[in-house]
Amino acid sequence: PKKPVKVLVTGAAGQIGYAIVAMIARGLMLGADQPVVLHLLDLPVAANALNGVRMELIDAALPLLRGVVATSDEAEAFKGVNVAIVIGGWPRRDGMERKDLISKNVTIYKSQASALHQHAAPNCKVLVVANPANTNALVLKEFAPAIPAKNITCLTRLDHNRALGQVAEKLNVHVGDVKNAIIWGNHSSTQFPDASHATVSTDRGERPVRELIADEIWLREEFVTDVQQRGAAVIKARKQSSSLSAASAACDHMRDWILGTPKGTWVSMGVYSDGSYGVPEGVFFSFPVTCEKGEWSVVQGLEIDDFARSKMETSATELKEEKSIAYEFL
Ligand code: NAX
Numbered sequence: 001p002k003k004p005v006k007v008l009v010t011g012a013a014g015q016i017g018y019a020i021v022a023m024i025a026r027g028l029m030l031g032a033d034q035p036v037v038l039h040l041l042d043l044p045v046a047a048n049a050l051n052g053v054r055m056e057l058i059d060a061a062l063p064l065l066r067g068v069v070a071t072s073d074e075a076e077a078f079k080g081v082n083v084a085i086v087i088g089g090w091p092r093r094d095g096m097e098r099k100d101l102i103s104k105n106v107t108i109y110k111s112q113a114s115a116l117h118q119h120a121a122p123n124c125k126v127l128v129v130a131n132p133a134n135t136n137a138l139v140l141k142e143f144a145p146a147i148p149a150k151n152i153t154c155l156t157r158l159d160h161n162r163a164l165g166q167v168a169e170k171l172n173v174h175v176g177d178v179k180n181a182i183i184w185g186n187h188s189s190t191q192f193p194d195a196s197h198a199t200v201s202t203d204r205g206e207r208p209v210r211e212l213i214a215d216e217i218w219l220r221e222e223f224v225t226d227v228q229q230r231g232a233a234v235i236k237a238r239k240q241s242s243s244l245s246a247a248s249a250a251c252d253h254m255r256d257w258i259l260g261t262p263k264g265t266w267v268s269m270g271v272y273s274d275g276s277y278g279v280p281e282g283v284f285f286s287f288p289v290t291c292e293k294g295e296w297s298v299v300q301g302l303e304i305d306d307f308a309r310s311k312m313e314t315s316a317t318e319l320k321e322e323k324s325i326a327y328e329f330l
Pocket residue numbers: 010011012013014015016017041042043046087088089090091092108128129130131132133155156157158159187241242243246
């Protein structure tokens with residue numbers, strides 16, 4: 001029998017937290033044969049709600065769940081964890097400036113980085129969901145030097161999955177037959193959803209989306225804005241932001257990272273840029289990656305046309321701005 005893996009979920013009393021804990025404890029993140037101990041962190045003001053989540057996890061009688069630690073103490077939460085899903089943070093409110101959102105979260109993430117650095121297992125894999133996701137990941141990387149930079153990532157898989165979903169709807173095919181979309185850049189409205197390398201598996205083999213959707217305008221305009229604005233559309237419809245799809249995407253991200261991507265398939269992950277595709281180093285940028293044996297690597301050699309290049313540059317510029325704002329408050 002496998003040894004339990006300790007999985008930390010921060011912001012566990014929130015919307016995404018509530019959706020993800022059961023997914024993790026049912027094996028959707030680490031595999032159906034992998035026992036887990038859940039560490040749940042939230043603020044002291046949410047302690048009652050967090051305890052309610054803990055009670056429901058017990059009530060769900062989940063065989064893979066070998067323990068629950070519910071706490072508002074960062075040191076206790078990060079103690080020995082192998083996986084950290086970082087969802088808690090300062091929320092964006094109507095009318096809030098980006099600068100304010102960054103400054104509030106820089107303070108939180110500096111403190112979480114120090115808990116990660118001191119208490120997590122040295123090979124801990126980290127996924128940042130909380131916004132501004134790329135910049136929060138950067139703060140963790142800077143202030144948790146005990147954790148290799150490669151072990152810190154941020155979530156753009158929800159955007160990636162949204163892209164697959166939009167292509168599937170447009171072509172009226174199953175989403176499981178669509179693959180290799182790409183989200184480039186920041187998890188923000190400057191991200192570049194790119195379907196120009198995506199394919200659909202059909203009776204006649206794998207076919208490029210570009211061939212099946214001859215409408216270049218749709219691919220460059222409607223598709224791009226629909227994916228970029230999908231989060232806002234969900235808020236408008238639900239009066240709450242995406243949570244089940246975010247939780248599901250976070251499980252996909254960790255599962256593929258740890259257990260590997262299927263042959264011939266890549267996924268999008270926000271990772272510390274190594275300068276691939278001319279992207280500046282020193283920021284977390286979403287790239288197409290494949291994963292094997294717990295390591296991701298950026299897919300190399302894809303052709304980037306001028307349109308894609310300018311979209312990627314816009315997002316890279318925004319990330320450099322976020323970084324310099326963050327540094328004002330560090
Ligand atoms: P909620 O407000 O429902 O939950 C956030 C939880 O975090 C709350 O329970 C709060 O008490 C807790 N929290 C705040 N500060 C904390 C701290 N310092 N330590 C521990 N816990 C803390 O938000 P929810 O809808 O769950 O969204 C969570 C985050 O995910 C937000 O930042 C949101 O913007 C971000 N998202 C990111 C997505 C992505 O694709 N990267 C998509 C979904 C989502 O919008």
